Amino acid sequence: DALDRVLPQAPESEPIREKLTHFENSPITGIHLWFDRQITDLDHAVLLDRTIQWMFHKSKLQPMRIESPSPAASGSYIELVVSSSKTLIDKSRAEIVELALAEVREFFPAAREAVLVKSTVIKEVNATYSPRPGIDAHRPAAATLWPRVFLAGDWTATGWPATMEGAIRSGYLAAEALARAAGFKDQHFLSPDLPAAGFMRLFS
Numbered sequence: 001d002a003l004d005r006v007l008p009q010a011p012e013s014e015p016i017r018e019k020l021t022h023f024e025n026s027p028i029t030g031i032h033l034w035f036d037r038q039i040t041d042l043d044h045a046v047l048l049d050r051t052i053q054w055m056f057h058k059s060k061l062q063p064m065r066i067e068s069p070s071p072a073a074s075g076s077y078i079e080l081v082v083s084s085s086k087t088l089i090d091k092s093r094a095e096i097v098e099l100a101l102a103e104v105r106e107f108f109p110a111a112r113e114a115v116l117v118k119s120t121v122i123k124e125v126n127a128t129y130s131p132r133p134g135i136d137a138h139r140p141a142a143a144t145l146w147p148r149v150f151l152a153g154d155w156t157a158t159g160w161p162a163t164m165e166g167a168i169r170s171g172y173l174a175a176e177a178l179a180r181a182a183g184f185k186d187q188h189f190l191s192p193d194l195p196a197a198g199f200m201r202l203f204s
Contacts, residue, residue: 001126003151012145022138023155026162028127029085031100032058034118035076039104039111051088052103054081075117080104084130085123093121128162129155142170142177150174150181 004020007013031052045055059077080100082088088096097119105111129135139157142150152174153167160166172189179187196204 016140016144019138019140022135024130024132025126026083026128026130027085027089027123027125029082029088029096029124030122031080031082031096032118032120032122033076033078033080033097033100033104033116035078035111035114036117037076037110037114038074039076039078039114040108045107047103047107050103050106052080052082052100055079055104055107056081076114078104089123089125093119096121131161142174143181147181150177 004017007016040055040057042055043057043060047053047055056079057076058079059075091099097116101111101116136157139155140151141157142152144151152170154160154162154164154170156170156173158166158169158173160169169190172191175189176187179189
């Protein structure tokens with residue numbers, strides 16, 4: 001949406017505008033929970049076949065940076081992440097926290113006796129784009145028809161999905177395109193992909 005607003009009303013803009021019509025936004029929801037005690041020794045976990053997908057134990061991952069609202073120094077602060085959280089967008093904060101608590105207590109038995117001290121729900125409605133079939137054909141390259149305009153973002157043609165790593169990759173590709181436009185033909189910033197190892201070699 002932001003790119004569409006800044007593009008000039010000129011024929012050169014139409015190819016990019018046409019590509020943008022194929023994109024659909026996808027939300028991400030973050031649920032932050034503080035407990036009065038430790039609920040797990042794990043730093044992070046994947047919750048399979050549930051609404052909640054990821055658990056990050058923030059009080060273990062960043063113990064010196066976390067200020068817990070709990071009077072107990074040994075409390076747990078966890079962040080739960082739900083990608084493509086379309087089913088949560090219309091739910092209230094209380095409904096989302098209730099759902100999250102039920103699933104956390106299912107996976108981490110110690111949470112069943114823990115007291116929830118504080119909770120926060122953050123909905124990023126336009127967090128990323130939806131990776132629908134065929135969308136890669138519409139992801140624009142870094143270089144544009146304007147010699148001094150370059151595109152970057154996880155939604156551009158990076159070869160990777162909409163991830164933080166994909167966003168970084170897009171920045172490198174944009175820098176390479178800019179360098180080529182400035183006459184530096186052999187300037188490379190993008191690192192080669194790591195070779196597949198172990199079981200993943202079967203898919204490469």
